[in-house]
Amino acid sequence: MSTPIQEPTPGSLTGLRVIEISTSVAAPFGGQILGDLGAEVIKIERQAGDDTRKWAPPAWNGESIAFMSFNRNKKSVVLDYKTDEGKKILIDLLRDADVLVQNLRPGALAKAGFTWEYLHELNPRLIYCEMSGYGHTGPRAMQPAYDPLLQAFSGIVSMTGEDGGEPARVPVSLLDMGTGMWMAMSVLEALRRRDMTGHGCHVQNSLLQTALTWITSPLIGIAAGNPAPRRLGSGFRGVVPYGAFPTADGHIFISAGNDDIFRRLLGAIDAQDLGEREGFTTNPERVENRKLVQDVLGERTSQFTLDELLVRLKAANVPHSPVNTVDMVYRDEQVKATGMLQPLPHPVVEDLEVVNLPVTFDGQYPPLTKCPPALGEDTVEVLAALGRSEDEIRALIADGVVRAATEQAPA
Amino acid sequence: MSTPIQEPTPGSLTGLRVIEISTSVAAPFGGQILGDLGAEVIKIERQAGDDTRKWAPPAWNGESIAFMSFNRNKKSVVLDYKTDEGKKILIDLLRDADVLVQNLRPGALAKAGFTWEYLHELNPRLIYCEMSGYGHTGPRAMQPAYDPLLQAFSGIVSMTGEDGGEPARVPVSLLDMGTGMWMAMSVLEALRRRDMTGHGCHVQNSLLQTALTWITSPLIGIAAGNPAPRRLGSGFRGVVPYGAFPTADGHIFISAGNDDIFRRLLGAIDAQDLGEREGFTTNPERVENRKLVQDVLGERTSQFTLDELLVRLKAANVPHSPVNTVDMVYRDEQVKATGMLQPLPHPVVEDLEVVNLPVTFDGQYPPLTKCPPALGEDTVEVLAALGRSEDEIRALIADGVVRAATEQAPA
Numbered sequence: 001m002s003t004p005i006q007e008p009t010p011g012s013l014t015g016l017r018v019i020e021i022s023t024s025v026a027a028p029f030g031g032q033i034l035g036d037l038g039a040e041v042i043k044i045e046r047q048a049g050d051d052t053r054k055w056a057p058p059a060w061n062g063e064s065i066a067f068m069s070f071n072r073n074k075k076s077v078v079l080d081y082k083t084d085e086g087k088k089i090l091i092d093l094l095r096d097a098d099v100l101v102q103n104l105r106p107g108a109l110a111k112a113g114f115t116w117e118y119l120h121e122l123n124p125r126l127i128y129c130e131m132s133g134y135g136h137t138g139p140r141a142m143q144p145a146y147d148p149l150l151q152a153f154s155g156i157v158s159m160t161g162e163d164g165g166e167p168a169r170v171p172v173s174l175l176d177m178g179t180g181m182w183m184a185m186s187v188l189e190a191l192r193r194r195d196m197t198g199h200g201c202h203v204q205n206s207l208l209q210t211a212l213t214w215i216t217s218p219l220i221g222i223a224a225g226n227p228a229p230r231r232l233g234s235g236f237r238g239v240v241p242y243g244a245f246p247t248a249d250g251h252i253f254i255s256a257g258n259d260d261i262f263r264r265l266l267g268a269i270d271a272q273d274l275g276e277r278e279g280f281t282t283n284p285e286r287v288e289n290r291k292l293v294q295d296v297l298g299e300r301t302s303q304f305t306l307d308e309l310l311v312r313l314k315a316a317n318v319p320h321s322p323v324n325t326v327d328m329v330y331r332d333e334q335v336k337a338t339g340m341l342q343p344l345p346h347p348v349v350e351d352l353e354v355v356n357l358p359v360t361f362d363g364q365y366p367p368l369t370k371c372p373p374a375l376g377e378d379t380v381e382v383l384a385a386l387g388r389s390e391d392e393i394r395a396l397i398a399d400g401v402v403r404a405a406t407e408q409a410p411a
Numbered sequence: 412m413s414t415p416i417q418e419p420t421p422g423s424l425t426g427l428r429v430i431e432i433s434t435s436v437a438a439p440f441g442g443q444i445l446g447d448l449g450a451e452v453i454k455i456e457r458q459a460g461d462d463t464r465k466w467a468p469p470a471w472n473g474e475s476i477a478f479m480s481f482n483r484n485k486k487s488v489v490l491d492y493k494t495d496e497g498k499k500i501l502i503d504l505l506r507d508a509d510v511l512v513q514n515l516r517p518g519a520l521a522k523a524g525f526t527w528e529y530l531h532e533l534n535p536r537l538i539y540c541e542m543s544g545y546g547h548t549g550p551r552a553m554q555p556a557y558d559p560l561l562q563a564f565s566g567i568v569s570m571t572g573e574d575g576g577e578p579a580r581v582p583v584s585l586l587d588m589g590t591g592m593w594m595a596m597s598v599l600e601a602l603r604r605r606d607m608t609g610h611g612c613h614v615q616n617s618l619l620q621t622a623l624t625w626i627t628s629p630l631i632g633i634a635a636g637n638p639a640p641r642r643l644g645s646g647f648r649g650v651v652p653y654g655a656f657p658t659a660d661g662h663i664f665i666s667a668g669n670d671d672i673f674r675r676l677l678g679a680i681d682a683q684d685l686g687e688r689e690g691f692t693t694n695p696e697r698v699e700n701r702k703l704v705q706d707v708l709g710e711r712t713s714q715f716t717l718d719e720l721l722v723r724l725k726a727a728n729v730p731h732s733p734v735n736t737v738d739m740v741y742r743d744e745q746v747k748a749t750g751m752l753q754p755l756p757h758p759v760v761e762d763l764e765v766v767n768l769p770v771t772f773d774g775q776y777p778p779l780t781k782c783p784p785a786l787g788e789d790t791v792e793v794l795a796a797l798g799r800s801e802d803e804i805r806a807l808i809a810d811g812v813v814r815a816a817t818e819q820a821p822a
Contacts, residue, residue, distance in 0.1 A: 138748025
């Protein structure tokens with residue numbers, strides 16, 4: 001059954017220009033969201049390019065997967081704005097831009113002359129998003145930061161991993177990507193404010209502020225005088241059994257939120273005998289005997305294959321999920337049905353698939369309009385649109401002020 | 412040094428009305444963001460209230476910390492919209508609303524008569540956000556879902572935890588809260604679209620779609636033919652040493668992104684001898700001997716206290732962070748400097764502190780205007796604003812159609 005094809009409606013940022021001076025993940029992901037919503041996003045890169053272009057494997061036909069993950073629907077311009085000529089070009093770009101987003105080292109852009117005061121005077125309608133590691137005030141304000149270090153600093157690493165084991169990292173960039181999401185949301189808010197006031201505002205966020213939001217409940221718990229949360233593996237503080245259990249050929253995640261579900265679970269795995277065992281009867285007892293209960297149940301679940309357990313737990317109406325690996329996720333029928341993975345043919349990676357913005361509007365994902373760009377792919381086009389002649393562009397390239405992808409440079 | 416006090420500017424949603432029919436985390440967190448940005452958010456609760464009101468400890472003076480984490484800046488109305496009278500009230504509310512957000516079980520609101528078609532006809536300007544577990548099409552579309560089960564389903568649990576150990580859970584609600592963030596962002600986008608077209612649209616998202624976005628790079632890696640990522644504890648695929656290392660009194664997170672940093676690290680911990688040891692010399696060798704290198708380095712780092720190592724690594728310019736526990740985070744000077752934790756005195760919890768929206772606009776966080784509400788705290792006010800008389804409200808309460816917090820009910 002195929003869905004009728006319908007062209008997706010362009011997003012509300014169509015006609016707006018975003019200048020993204022960025023590297024790595026936070027600002028690129030935020031910029032990509034703005035591009036998905038229709039903005040013309042011009043990514044300013046150094047001669048060496050965004051760091052992710054050179055991140056270690058995995059690559060696909062030599063193209064960095066990290067870069068391709070966070071840079072579709074945008075243009076690439078290589079520009080050294082620390083040179084006099086380069087600075088003029090950036091000023092020209094910002095004069096007509098709606099949004100400037102940057103995640104350079106704290107203070108770097110201001111040092112090059114682009115303070116909020118200057119930017120606001122240059123273009124009072126410009127919205128300026130300044131992204132940092134630790135926030136814009138305080139003893140660490142000027143320190144650079146990375147997602148994993150901030151996961152450690154903000155308590156997330158301390159809570160992740162086995163009970164009694166070593167602390168672990170969250171394997172997704174929840175601080176970098178989360179900060180990009182807050183930035184994109186804030187741009188939409190700032191645009192609405194601009195519609196009312198006529199002028200842009202200065203938006204600031206950081207990985208640390210994002211991290212504190214993820215741990216809202218634990219932080220309020222500390223304010224209330226409770227102890228810091230400890231590591232519980234795949235478990236949950238107030239409920240046992242809850243978490244990943246071994247099977248003969250993989251893991252299954254089980255959540256027995258109350259004693260009725262627990263009885264149904266025992267029935268489903270032919271373990272009714274455990275229902276009367278001391279320490280297993282009620283949830284508070286099981287929480288008290290967490291490790292024992294988990295180990296004993298794990299012995300029982302490992303007698304079954306994953307497929308057998310999926311059938312039995314479904315029949316018994318026990319909340320559960322397979323613990324899928326990412327290759328299983330990729331092939332899953334439900335994942336396919338979401339339409340989240342979409343082909344975006346790329347000159348070097350013909351079979352490129354990307355992950356859509358995770359929201360539909362009237363049933364449609366926002367359109368994919370442009371591949372992740374080659375370094376400097378759009379330098380010439382953007383400079384020409386600013387009124388630079390072919391001769392001027394050639395000179396700028398020769399002087400190392402800008403760089404163009406080979407096939408784009410004027411002969 | 413104190414910052415000059417300045418009243419924060421109200422957000423751009425001031426004057427707009429959001430109806431939130433919700434429970435747990437995803438929709439409440441999204442609704443709270445909209446309230447932070449100025450919307451009047453009317454939360455419709457069942458007689459029993461949002462599930463989080465009864466979540467297991469921790470509580471603060473008997474008030475649920477989970478509920479207080481995700482429900483400030485909104486009103487609480489208890490309403491049974493499945494009764495005839497209740498349905499009329501909900502219709503009256505929606506007629507003048509700008510946004511309806513819900514995360515009920517799939518199909519539940521449509522079954523009560525509130526389909527997108529009906530809503531769009533009732534109020535063509537209404538934006539309808541439908542949040543689900545697995546997305547709105549596909550074999551699992553009608554299944555309810557929870558953050559931890561979806562973490563397992565989407566591959567996140569399979570990647571989290573020790574190398575060779577059991578899979579672990581991410582201890583923050585990155586799917587629930589992330590889905591709330593995407594929803595809030597989509598409302599801002601849909602409002603801009605409405606400014607252009609005059610009509611509201613149907614926004615749909617889900618925990619699964621959010622999860623697939625978090626694992627964008629691993630998914631594209633699978634499409635490229637790479638194997639599924641495996642668990643690496645606090646480590647990182649391409650770099651060793653990288654991760655949490657033991658000290659005499661806690662853990663420290665170290666990132667030695669290149670061989671120069673590795674030499675500086677060895678110098679800082681008096682371990683220059685390891686620089687010449689076979690298998691330790693270059694990053695590719697260290698990645699090959701990951702476990703050995705980590706164990707040997709861990710023996711050395713555990714000879715120092717955390718404070719000693721913080722001083723030594725800072726002096727050697729080696730990227731690092733303490734692995735803070737949440738109580739340490741709460742007391743940290745940098746965290747205080749961000750201003751993210753803010754008092755919001757509550758009738759039952761006088762010392763309540765909440766976590767701000769993690770973004771400042773012109774240096775100001777959005778204002779905190781209302782405590783997390785008692786169940787039905789605003790029922791009477793909202794009904795009166797709809798034109799219901801005191802007699803009518805008394806009858807609605809008596810009939811169990813609505814419920815008011817005790818001190819709010821008409822005598």
